[in-house]
Amino acid sequence: MTQEEKQLREKDNLRRSLGRTVQTLRRTINANINEWGKEKPKFMTLTFKENVLDHEVANKEFREFIKRLSRRIFKKQSGLKYTCVVERQTRGAIHYHVLFYNLPYIKFEELLKVWENGKEQRGLRINAIESIDNVGAYVVKYIEKDIQAMKNGYDTKTGKSAKEKNKKLFFQSRGLIKPTERALSAKEVAELERQLIDENAVVFEAQHENEHVGKMTYKQIKKVISLP
Structure with missing residues (x-):
């Protein structure tokens, strides 16, 4: 197999994988909406004051935020049910869009305090989801730019290949309901x-x-x- 043929195969495999990723994400979200108690699902956007570009640094901050928020609600580091997609804006800044399935009402000021954790000023927006026909499609749209860039086989910001980027498109908590799939005529x-x-x-x-x-x-x- 030539190097060109190998690259074409890798690109095709990547496209297939990304297609499955989008389908899995959308179906999982729709399967879990309104399935975790009486709390309305809530959509939260988290931003940094500084233009954070390092994915390892940003993702660590997100994971620590989830642990702090879980301790605030459940007195332990787990318990929150959520799906999070990672959006990378044109300037490279990393944002998190989080769909919480069982987050109770907490005053905005308290949520922001948990996110900032005594550090820099940060941004937080949150809204209860009242009625969206397809929440999965709504959430997936935030990573469409990255999906397309990865399908094209390159990073528009760094010029590196999709494999070299090694970036997670989304995070999900453990124990979510898995959608059932059947093949029908x-x-x-x-x-x-x-x-x-x-x-x-x-x-x-x-x-x-x-x-x-x-x-x-x-x-x-x-x-x-x-x-x-």
């Missing part, structure tokens, strides 16, 4: 939709191109339960 899919879609169902649908199988349709069916 077109007839079976139609029958399943007939059973699930009624006047109490909200359907979210999107299409995207897959380089291996062509156009794909993603459909999420959500049951709306009316309270008495």
